[in-house]
Amino acid sequence: MQTISNQKPSATKSDSATPGSGNSELLQLETWLPYRLFRISTRVADVLNAFYGPKYGFSRSAWRTMAIIANRPGASAKEICQAGGLDQFSVSRAVKQLVELGFARRTSGRSDRRYAAIELSESGWAAFTEISNVAKRLDADLTSAVSSEELALLDGILARLDNASAGILARGWRGATEPVADEPGAPAAKRDA
Amino acid sequence: MQTISNQKPSATKSDSATPGSGNSELLQLETWLPYRLFRISTRVADVLNAFYGPKYGFSRSAWRTMAIIANRPGASAKEICQAGGLDQFSVSRAVKQLVELGFARRTSGRSDRRYAAIELSESGWAAFTEISNVAKRLDADLTSAVSSEELALLDGILARLDNASAGILARGWRGATEPVADEPGAPAAKRDA
């Protein structure tokens, strides 16, 4: 590999501006926590997608949807949205895809017929089981890098980070650092350090 | 909110297949580590995107590219690819976007004129600084949910998970659980528990 440049910002040639502006340290993407989490998760998700994508022909949204309805058979589209962090359009299209491929079906035989009530078919369960096994193996592969004590620690830390991230999302980029009302679905966690 | 269904899989009505197939436990998306990491990271990234997107008019790839060249002024497109986990097309288009918006420039005055040598302009540094500050605040917001000891622990754990995920990516979904040769750019880490 041929390294072209490895200058520090301060060594930038004069017509390129320097950070300056009262900014003590440059942000480094590689050490920014959300980016680190992103890298790990997308690598694994990409590998899983490389399995189910070609084999079953559905999208990431469809896989997420499938995984959600596997745990909540008969869920409505709205419930899937909430559980999976997907918007209603994605869910609608994902369900459509799964139904067309024969992995899911809609049964609207309830009192309120606005709701969809989606569940997996035989082949849907088969596909889910197979993808799950790969997912579990990847997870085991990933977590084999850390001890079980660390994993337990990580579990607690992630629960709180998840909670904090929900707060950040709710407040938006303007948001001051204020506690936010409990979000539904997230495990209760104290922000106390 | 009107809850329609909350059945457990085992209570599924009879024409819907049950997991069965020698599968001891259903995979739960919410507890699958890569998904948990994904949720946290995308929430924060979405919020940051909601800041720089409308304000500066560039994409996520462009922001990543900007952050990378801020730390490596004069980097070539190829270096940006490697550092940011982006493919060459994304980088090419991201750089184009940044140049068109006046945030970066290409200077190919080196010995090897195939390389691009990209750096931020004055306004590029200004934008980067401003976005960085928001990013740092979000990070601080996020990490305020855990103690500094836990954060240090997390740092080490993530370093190893990052390493493991690189191995998973390299091996693909077929990959057995074998150690993989050192990847460039990742901090050295032992897989020992």
Place this chain on the structure above:
DNA sequence: CTAATTGTTTGCATAGTGCAACTATATGCA
């Protein structure tokens, strides 16, 4: 009965992605 509300779908415009083909530069070698 009508209006408002809720759950879901769909069409359309836009944005992002992957791939092949292309330009330009550099290198190896006869």
Place this chain on the structure above:
DNA sequence: TGCATATAGTTGCACTATGCAAACAATTAG
């Protein structure tokens, strides 16, 4: 020198994904 080959980067094109408005269907309120 001349020509094949390799490398860096760009661009066109097809395809996929996403966001939004609008439509549609079922329910509830007045």
